[in-house]
Amino acid sequence: MALVLISPPADSGWAGQRLDGVLSRALAGRQVRRVRTAAELSGLQNQRILLALPLGDTGVNLEYMRMLARLRKEPGLLAGCTGGLIVDGAGELYTKSAAAEAALALNWAGCALVGRPLVEGTGSLVNFTVQAQNLGSGLLETYRHAAAELAGQVEEFVFPKREKPEILVLHASSHHTSNTMDLWARVRERLEGRCSIREIGLRNGTLSDCSGCPYTMCLHFGEQGGCFYGGVMQDEVYPAVRAADALVLLCPNYNDALSANLTAFINRLTALFRQTRFYDKAVFAVVVSGYSGGDMVARQAVAAMNMNKSFYLPPNFALIETANTPGQALALPGIDERLEGFARNILDTLCL
Numbered sequence: 001m002a003l004v005l006i007s008p009p010a011d012s013g014w015a016g017q018r019l020d021g022v023l024s025r026a027l028a029g030r031q032v033r034r035v036r037t038a039a040e041l042s043g044l045q046n047q048r049i050l051l052a053l054p055l056g057d058t059g060v061n062l063e064y065m066r067m068l069a070r071l072r073k074e075p076g077l078l079a080g081c082t083g084g085l086i087v088d089g090a091g092e093l094y095t096k097s098a099a100a101e102a103a104l105a106l107n108w109a110g111c112a113l114v115g116r117p118l119v120e121g122t123g124s125l126v127n128f129t130v131q132a133q134n135l136g137s138g139l140l141e142t143y144r145h146a147a148a149e150l151a152g153q154v155e156e157f158v159f160p161k162r163e164k165p166e167i168l169v170l171h172a173s174s175h176h177t178s179n180t181m182d183l184w185a186r187v188r189e190r191l192e193g194r195c196s197i198r199e200i201g202l203r204n205g206t207l208s209d210c211s212g213c214p215y216t217m218c219l220h221f222g223e224q225g226g227c228f229y230g231g232v233m234q235d236e237v238y239p240a241v242r243a244a245d246a247l248v249l250l251c252p253n254y255n256d257a258l259s260a261n262l263t264a265f266i267n268r269l270t271a272l273f274r275q276t277r278f279y280d281k282a283v284f285a286v287v288v289s290g291y292s293g294g295d296m297v298a299r300q301a302v303a304a305m306n307m308n309k310s311f312y313l314p315p316n317f318a319l320i321e322t323a324n325t326p327g328q329a330l331a332l333p334g335i336d337e338r339l340e341g342f343a344r345n346i347l348d349t350l351c352l
């Protein structure tokens with residue numbers, strides 16, 4: 001299958017040179033169609049897409065900004081696509097935040113992302129240190145290798161559908177008053193019968209945050225199927241994640257971020273991640289903010305679960321709503337249609 005390379009030119013010529021070199025080596029021998037401007041983003045449905053973003057030292061790329069505007073304004077612009085990203089900077093900052101923003105925008109426009117969809121080149125390439133040691137090669141060589149590997153994954157990956165997929169739902173809310181739980185209850189009704197669904201509550205006190213054990217210690221506990229702290233995470237949550245085909249994270253906006261309990265869950269997933277990858281498991285989210293900031297919470301979920309922890313990001317992975325007082329979410333204009341669309345998307349993604 002051919003790749004579509006979306007590669008807005010850098011604002012200053014020098015800022016794109018390293019990325020151009022990496023791409024020409026990584027994509028050699030592949031059939032590639034190049035898209036350089038926002039105007040050319042039309043007609044790309046059902047393609048395999050690599051966004052290559054040169055950011056220079058400012059974290060800004062003006063043609064990409066025009067692309068971002070189209071991705072946010074035109075739902076379905078990339079319907080049926082599967083993608084990944086290569087983000088290159090001249091300094092140590094902005095590559096990751098720009099990548100997370102781009103990942104959410106691509107997904108909003110209908111593009112699925114493979115697990116671990118980002119190859120990031122910071123100015124010094126120091127972020128490749130461990131991979132370079134493992135490969136026994138230099139930093140630039142490792143960058144090229146990672147880009148080539150991602151291109152192959154984007155071209156070939158197909159998410160496996162199942163007869164009766166298992167969905168694990170993680171929340172940390174009060175059932176009686178939570179808008180997030182209200183929305184999930186209405187999604188759940190629409191999935192019953194087609195999926196088997198398990199809900200686990202990560203309420204205060206049930207979960208300690210990651211203690212940041214040394215790498216080898218984390219690996220050791222991970223290999224035994226556990227983690228230094230043990231507890232509900234080891235006994236209940238790790239086995240449930242292993243068994244699940246998809247996770248649904250219920251995410252009330254707490255200070256423009258995921259709640260502490262959900263963040264602790266993601267941090268503690270590290271021990272499991274040390275011994276297994278989650279490419280064949282999907283992640284969905286229901287995000288509710290009282291006032292604003294749903295995109296920040298969704299972006300955090302993308303960065304942590306898809307970019308970092310390797311879960312597959314299905315197109316339009318999140319239902320993002322704004323509601324504050326109890327009951328308000330279910331009274332939002334057009335909410336039934338959005339709930340129906342979100343539930344249908346889960347079924348279309350997971351079920352044969």
Ligand SMILES: Cc1cc2nc3c(=O)[nH]c(=O)nc-3n(C[C@H](O)[C@H](O)[C@H](O)COP(=O)(O)O)c2cc1C
Binds near residue numbers: 178291323
């Ligand atoms: C600790 C805490 C922090 C919150 N921070 C924010 C915030 O930063 N922005 C916002 O829009 N709403 C914020 N909210 C409001 C919730 O997002 C809101 O109540 C929403 O309905 C989702 O929560 P629920 O599922 O418990 O109803 C906060 C609520 C709590 C309890």
